[in-house]
Amino acid sequence: MALLETDSLIKDFRGFRAVNDVSLRIEEETIHALVGPNGAGKTTLFNLLSKFLQPSAGRILYRGEEITALRPEQIARRGVARSFQITSLFEQLTILEHVALALQADTALGYRFWQSERVLDQFRERALAILDEVGLRDLAEREVHALPYGQKRSLEMALVLARDPALLLLDEPTAGMGREDVERMIALIRRAGTGRTVVLVEHNMGVVAELADRVTVLQRGSVLAEGTYAAVRDDPQVIEAYLGQTHA
């Protein structure tokens, strides 16, 4: 069964069509990669799926239910968690506080302005366990602004995991990472993806080859090809799209 579907999705920016008539089916418990040359519309599509942008036309269905008009926090509460391509954290909070904030989001604690912040200690154990999973446990008390880039990306993943989502939307989780960090991220996504559904925007074809069950190739906002990584890689149209481009 498809967990997430789009039906003729279109996004126009002042006359420029960034996403053009895209119909996707993301099957449950698969890792589905969105690839394509720069400017293909991957991030725009991703922001439509995570509801940070409203489509100009078309529909989005999650578990067979239309979610086109919902706000980001509403789909977040239904089990969709997204990461950000540009690392997006709360500069003033410690690593542990980040994860506690993500865990707290499912409760109504956040409205309690009359209660001491010490009630947040209840999330400590779970937060530390999640940080252990992404290899940040030892840095739990550090503030994030001083963290190296690779560890910020890991924290992004910890925030996604803390939501315990059914669907993970990951925008270039390995962007700008060194080789070792990429390897660790691949292992992390594979573990996190077990029993879950993952949509992955990715530039690095090595990562796509290792992780993706299905690949959708976008070009100038439209779907150019779709299939397994092996099938898509050998598609002459796809090869041409990537050759017309200085770097993939």
Next chain:
Amino acid sequence: MRVQLRHRLGYLTALLVALALPQVIYPGLALDIVVWGLFAVSLDLLLGFGGLLSFGHAAFWGSAGYAAGLAAKHLGVPFPVAVLAGVTVAVLLALPIGYLSIRRQAIYFAMVTLAFAQMLFYVTNEWRGLTGGENGLQAIPRTFPGLTLPSGSAAFYYAALPLALLGYWLAWRAVHSPFGHVLVAIRDNEARAQALGYPTRRYKVLGFVLSAALAGLAGSLFALGHGFAALELLHWTTSGLVVMMVILGGVGTLWGSVIGAAVVLLLRDWLSTSTLTLAGVSLKDAWGVVTGVIFVLIVLSFRRGVWGTLLQLRLPRGGSRPAPRAGQTTAGGPSAADGG
């Protein structure tokens, strides 16, 4: 532990200063410092921790002042009940105003709040039957069983102090609550907070209403303490003055706002009795200009305000949390959600 001890000593000192204040300066001025300080703290809760600069906070200070005055004058209720009436009116106004204005960001938010405050100013001016128009409400009584509380008296100061301290405590508690954490997170990165599942608008409205309630508490005590409510309570210069106090003290420091309020009020008081002249102009007549110049000088030399700078000197590694960035406003919206 040592930090905690130092905090406790700090609070104890503040309490002693508050108790001694009407013995050192005249009680009317002491009350002004305490209630304007609370007004400034309420604004800093919204600006420093929510990243929202309201330029119309006189709406809550003023409407509460009128409401408390009307309740005391026409219903004859004890002054704490009148204060409650004032706070209630401020909250009832803040709900729709907050709901509508938090849909705008940064400077647009400031402009929308200013517009609402101006509306309220004109309505109050026109509604003469209730508000006394340009004359305002005069001779507001302060009743409390068993006590006589003349306006401007030390007696009223001490009667009002517990309520003001309750307001200060609430602001401190809100900042150090689960709500405070979410508010700071939204200020720093609204898109991220949404992605975690936080309905950020609802949180911002709650922050707005809390802030307005505290401004209302302060405004009620001010009007009752002086025995009158005038249009000046709702004037845009009142909104501007409280913003100035917060910036002077240091945005996002909470207690700095009290220092900012004290500096402005003591300066105004000193100038009003001073016989100094500058280039033939009596400083007495130009207190606005003098405060303005001092404001500019302090802001230029201490970017974090008086208190923020002191804190930075004492705690070079930013000891207390949540440590906000000064003068920050939200930058959220879909465009901030991601890059290409």
